[in-house]
Amino acid sequence: MIDERALLDALNSTPVVNDRPEDRWADDAALRRWAHEHGGSGDAAALDRLRTARDVLQAATRGPVPEAELRRVLAGVRRLPEVDAAGLRWRLEAPPERLLAVELVLAWYDVQERRPGRLRPCGNGECRLFLLDRSRANTARWCSMKTCGNRLKARRHQERARQT
Template identity: 75%
Template sequence: MLGVLNTTPVVNGRTQDLWADDAGVRQWAREQGDRGDIASLEWLRTARDVLQTATRGSLPEAEMRRILADVHRLPEVSEAGLQWHLQAPPERMLPVELVLTWYDVRERRPGRLRPCGNDECHLFLLDRSRANTARWCSMKTCGNRLKARRHQERARRTATP
């Protein structure tokens, strides 16, 4: 799911959409067992956009309801125990699974899934640190850049008479 959220990175100061052309999103969808037809690809892009917006703070309820419309979980009992089976229109099965995974992460690991602390970055992180203090998607890129920028600003301020 984090890989899906991170399909719109900023490269050289410009936002890139790794799913802009059908080939990129189709390849990912097929790797996940999806058919990768046009309808499915559009639903995947919609789910990605909704989850990015929701992770940044505001839940787009109408779009979320559209993705989850006519979705059911049905119990099936066997000797192996109780299992829940997801039923959704085929073109929305993978997007629905993404939404459910996102909700599961938000519920089981509250506050751990968040945007990178670098305002110029559009990536997300899942904080696995014990103290829940991770701020950047990558210390190597965003963390070091911001720390270096702050250091330069402080040095400029102290050098100015």
């Protein structure tokens, strides 16, 4: 199952490392490990679907939701209610190779609904990571204060010092 941590892990799988964009899911073995950790099959078709879903969700988090692409990921998927002694649960029906990608999209929508405006890109334009702001004031700007936050604050300080 995809939770908030797994969603952020997926969104943040394309960081900038040493000033170069990197795709940690480009390696099938690495993505297969991630898929297995989250209950997926890890076959080639499932990996392709996961990459597509991740790319669509990154775009949706940065700007307007690409509705047509999301519809393609979710096409033919159904959620069916099941009731037993434990209560009501929803069972997802999707082809096995699409199941984890669909769960990723559903986790993204769940975060958007439960925490509106809190999932966003890092405020550092040179960073490609995302953050889920859990602060009370909803004012977090950077994926990491230690890296991006300090870097940008130091840069602004240097610019002010040069101007004086």
